[in-house]
Amino acid sequence: MESKVNYTAVGLFVILFTTALVAFGFWLGKYNGDTKDYRYYKLFITESVAGLSPEAAVKFRGVDVGKVETILINPNNSEEIELTLKIKKETPIKTDSYAILKFYGITGLAYIEIAGGTKESPLLVSDEHTVATIPSSPSLIKRLDESLSNVASKLSTTLDKADRLFNDRNVENVALTLEHLRSLSVQLDGYQNEVRTLIQQTIALENNATGSLNSIQDAADETKKSAANFNNVVTVKMGNTLDSLEKSSRETHALIQKIEQTVDRGDYDLRSVAAPTATEFNELIAQTKLLSNELEQSLNHLKNSPSDLLFKTSKPTPGPGEK
Template sequence: MYSRVNYTLIGVFVILFSLGILYFAFWLGGKGSHDDNKIYMLRMKESISGLSKDSGVKLKGVNIGTVKEIRVNPKNIEEVEILLSIDKDIPIKEDMKGVIKMFGLTGLSYIEIEGGSNGAKSIESKDGEIPLIKSGDSLFVDAETRLKHISDKLADILDRGDKLLSDENIKNLSSVLKNTDKITAKGVDIEDKVASLMVEVNTTIKEFRVSFNKLAKGYDELALNLKRDMPPLTKSIKQTSDNIDRLSIEIEKTVKRGDYNFKKILQPSINDIEALSEELSRLTRELRQSPSDILFKSRGSRRGPGE
């Protein structure tokens, strides 16, 4: 009888203990769901392969929640709705985005919350709906977009290359090259002519320099001749002028005395005038016979009349 009572007590204790554990588990689960976490919605149009219920949700590599549910949007079959259960103490900002990332090469995925700033507003529920987190492109979608862009660019380059290397363009290019060869040949001929012309110009310049030097030398000789010949001639003219002055004075005195023997009075001046006239006549004849002698012929000093 005692054994039966003991078994009964043990059975009751086990049942009560099991019920207590179940109650504690339900209480803990309910408290975690309603008190510690907050539900957010994430809508994505890309494939979510590798992502499953209870997959992790991370912010800067720190676990902040889990994936609670995955379903197709009944209002838009192009979208997948992902319900995220995130710690309510973690503020989710309006400038944050949810991105699917992969654990290395395992094929398992998780949700990474990117972005966010302290100055941004926190996401709040509107009209009782679940708060919506913006979605961003995953690494694979970004790589696919970039590869598509590169592929389009490459196709465009190849298409332009085909157009550039068309038969008509190749023919035109050949024509341009032929014309370039002709222009180059003409350029060489022109270069030779220019070189020859430059030689002639240099020769002309040298001849001009020689002629100019001769002219300068002749000018110097003319200056020397004039410098040498002019003083005697000037002196002779001055003496003639003085003689004329004396003649005038003598004539005036003679007139006053009543003596009119002009031949005697004028004879000295007439002699000077004849000598000067002879000198001028000789110079005129020389200029007519050889004008260059005045520049290049050396002369001895000539005496003036009366010297």
């Protein structure tokens, strides 16, 4: 049996296969002309991007919206990693959106998560001429790392302080204080009976005070009544007394007027009466002084020479120029 080759079918197959192969090659080479459907954004991260590779996914709130285009070390700042993200055009990247480095479970593979971005915020515009930069936020690992570092540092400080607090001396002091508290507690137990008695006495005192207050209130009522009676008596009696007083005042006024007239006349001017006498008296005293002085001198003379009284025997010393 002679096989008949259908060259037409073979040729058609070759053409179709070659066309498919070229199309696959274009698809594989990403010459699919989708550049118009994506926008490019820059992202600068200071932490390690281990596990993140080009073509890694970019997710917006968990939805795949693009991929990492390139990963470079920022030529202007060696502490930063510069990522170029290729994100679908319709993705609402806002000015307050930020990017976080996240990991798939325990595999160690990483992706970029775009979070944040409120509804009211304007879009972060990125076009062919200007590439916008999405702010980055520390990843969970970094935050955990920083938190753990802080916790460890604080724990270390706390332990140091605790070590100082619980030194031997303080422990002894605390033990001593507890011993004193125990002793105080024992003493307070002993005072329970006295405290009970004191409370009972206080209750009794309160009862007495209540009784006394009632008595005082009664007394106050009585005083109020007495005051009312006194007021009536005073009103009546004082009226008469004031009349008498007014009469006495008038008489006293007349008497004072008479005395004033007498005084004005100089009948009782003691100064004018006494002044001449005082002056005379002063002169008399001065003369008396003189006299008593001379008398004293004479007596002294007689005392020194008593015989002079009868015979004048002594010879007093004459003064200069006297014989």
